[in-house]
Amino acid sequence: MSFIIKKLLLSAIFNSCLFFLLFIGIQNSSNKSKVDLIFEETIELPISFIVGSSFIVGSIIGSFLVLDMNNE
Numbered sequence: 618m619s620f621i622i623k624k625l626l627l628s629a630i631f632n633s634c635l636f637f638l639l640f641i642g643i644q645n646s647s648n649k650s651k652v653d654l655i656f657e658e659t660i661e662l663p664i665s666f667i668v669g670s671s672f673i674v675g676s677i678i679g680s681f682l683v684l685d686m687n688n689e
Contacts, residue, residue, distance in 0.1 A: 628680040632673050639669040 646663035 624680070628677065632677055635669075635673050635676070639666065639673070642669070 643663045643665045646665045648664045649661040650664050650667065651661055652659040652667060
């Protein structure tokens with residue numbers, strides 16, 4: 618199996634597990650807030666979901682950047 622495919626598969630599995638654990642962890646979260654986007658606001662979401670999902674998105678983007686740097 619190619620190194621790039623292995624790395625993408627590992628990243629997808631790891632981030633999917635983090636996302637699953639995030640949903641389990643926010644079950645009893647009562648602090649909610651809206652995210653102010655450029656044009657609109659989101660619905661009220663638990664703060665732990667906002668922080669956790671931004672961490673997961675950063676992890677995904679970081680894994681793509683590392684793959685790009687290895688090709689050069």
